[in-house]
Amino acid sequence: MSLVVNLAEQLVNGLSLGMVYVLLAAGLSIIFGVMDVINFSHGELFALGAYFALSIVDPLGSGVGFWVALVLSPLLVGIVGVGIERFTIRPLYGRNPLYHILLTFGLVLIINDLIVLGWGSEQQNLAVPDYLTTPIAVGGIEVSVYNYFMIGFTALLAAGIWLFLTRSKYGMIIRAGSEDRQMVRNVGIDIDRYYTLIFGLGAALAAVGGIVLGGYQSVNPGMGSSVIVPAFIIVVLGGLGSFRGAVVGGLLVGVVRTLTRTYAGAELFELQGFVVAMPDFEGVTIFLLMIGVLLYKPQGLFGGSEHSEGGAEDTLLTGVESGVFSDETRRNLGLAFVAVLAVAPFVFLLTGNTYYITLLNQMFIFAIFALSLDIVMGYTGLVPLGHTMFYGVGAYAAALVMIHLTASFLVALAVAILVCALIAWVVGSLSIRVSGIYFAMITLAFAELFYNMVFKFDFTGGSDGLVGWEPLVGIAGIGLELGAITVPLGPIEITPATAFYYIAFGLALCSLYFATRVMNAPFGSVLASIGETEERTEFLGYDVRKYKRRVFVISGGMAGMAGGLLAVKPGTFIISPDQTLAWIHSGEVIVMTLVGGMGTLIGPMLGAGFFVGAEDVLSSYTEQWRLIIGTIFVLFVLFVPRGLVSLPSMVVSAYDDSRFGDSSATTGDPEEAG
DSSP states (O other): OOOHHHHHHHHHHHHHHHHHHHHOOOOOOHHHHHHHOOOHHHHHHHHHHHHHHHHHHHHHHHHHHHHHHHHHHHHHHHHHHHHHHIIIIITTTTTTTTHHHHHHHHHHHHHHHHHHHHOOOOOOOOOOOGGGGGGETTEEEEEEEEHHHHHHHHHHHHHHHHHHHHHHHHHHHHHHHHHHHHHHHHHTTHHHHHHHHHHHHHHHHHHHHHHHHHHHSOTTTTTHHHHHHHHHHHHHOOOTHHHHHHHHHHHHHHHHHHHHHHTTOOOOEETEEEEOOOOTTTHHHHHHHHHHHHHHHHOOSOOOOOOOOOGGHHHHHHHOOOSSOOOOHHHHHHHHHHOOOOOOHHHHHHTTOOHHHHHHHHHHHHHHHHHHHHHTTTTTTTOOTOOOOOOOOHHHHHHHHHHHOBHHHHHHHHHHHHHHHHHHHHHHHHHTTSHHHHHHHHEEEHHHHHHHHHTTTTEEEEEEEEEOOOEEEEETEEEEEGGOOOOOEEEEOOOOHHHHEEEEEHHHHHHHHHHHHHHHHHHHHHHHHHHHHHHHHTTTTTTTHHHHHHHHHHHHHHHHHHHHHHHHSSTOOOOHHEEEEEEEEHHHHHHHHHHHHHSHHHHHHHHHHHHHHHHHHTTTOOOOOHHHHHHHHHHHHHTTTOOOHHHHHHHHHHHHHHHHHHHHHOOOOOHHOO
């Protein structure tokens, strides 16, 4: 087969994939353009459409069932989307748009576990009519009829949506609402009903994409998470809210991904004995494109003016104002809690419940990780969706040091902190050029860039990860292997897990003390001011970018230490990309931070303990523990946005309101009584 014919075939394959991306990104872009909602659960709605189609095709057969599913399944997913908008998204209108990201991440956990519960975790094939799978040759290019169906059908559907938005009465109202919602309300139109329609339409478009791609490849529970990041890349490239941008961006990403996957490493020619080959840019190119666009044209190729990030009235809510205890009471409670944690391992060793020592070790690691996020999110108001890059890089750096340089865990942790602080300085210097949603997106792009780069290098172990190290408690080769520590102490024996417990416990306390000192210093006051109103802080003469960059470095270094502790922890035999660098972990640490209480330092650490503990307890009873965690998180976003630390004040406030109400009901109005 000639190179030209092969290239043409790959272009057709790229266009086929690109048209699926067009449907997915068009729904995302429409929802954002009209509602200012970044919907992270869009990928799960994409997968849900494919699974609904499976349930329709299986009893009816591929001949008729596929076409029925192509109509009925998007309607069902559209109804699900309507319910999501009505009961979860709508209560958040008026809050910072970043809350939509937080809420829809909780929906990701819920919908994904519902899919596994309903259809299982195995990969399945969505049957399509036999005549669509027949290969056909056109001009020497031989691909299946299904490829041409994907291109033609999705192109017609995209054209229909464009006509609906630009030519119909409903489309005119929707476009007017995206420009000035209050003006539309002033003329007597209930714009909220149109928001519901748009969210349902976007969900239905995602479902169509899921069905079409499911018939082309396969259907599995992870298909939603595998397409959501490329979908965000597309809407960023094309312009958030731009339908035309979604079309162009979808086709561009589809073609680029297909070509880089097909020709990565392919030999081009030989020059004086040297073979010139295509570089292996698969999984990297599109993230570089996304970063470049965000840095130089955040509004995208076809977007309008840069998205407004809101004012002080819709800043992220913190738990700072939620305390009901005096400073002395809080201090005494904290000291008592520390004392309990200090003696807890001995209690567990005496009672034989050593598993809880391992569980607390995991809690300490994630507590430091959540604390590192709170420094940058809870105080400065920046939401990094790629924070797991520092956690993952820290784990890899520590493991590589212990494998190739020295087994000393002290050196390994120091290197992890320094490497992540350096990366945070570079990434932060670039990322802080944009703010709000754009900042969240560019950090996600950097994290995905690191995730994909790990697969490219032999020294990182690729997809297999790193194995084979033994941490040393000491330095310069002098000390004890952590995994070999056994110290008899009367009726109990100090184990490696117990030794690590006090290492992690001590570092968690030191991290909290350091963060408290930093945030109580003038530096922390400036950060809090930036979080409240960046423009006013800049007007007062502070170099806002410098402060953002510095706090990003502190946050990245601390997250790197948490990752390094993961590598040091007894029982960690492997460090892999999915274990440390997958984007889902950024969402999980955001869950911990918000559930605990942003902007309080101690709150996110408690949230981490709650998350890890809840995962352990729930997973022992059900495989769908993420469904429960996701539900709890959604409820927190909706009703307890200031986190666990705000519960005492909420209880006291509710009690006071109840007492006031009872008192008024008892005394009444004297005039009315007479």
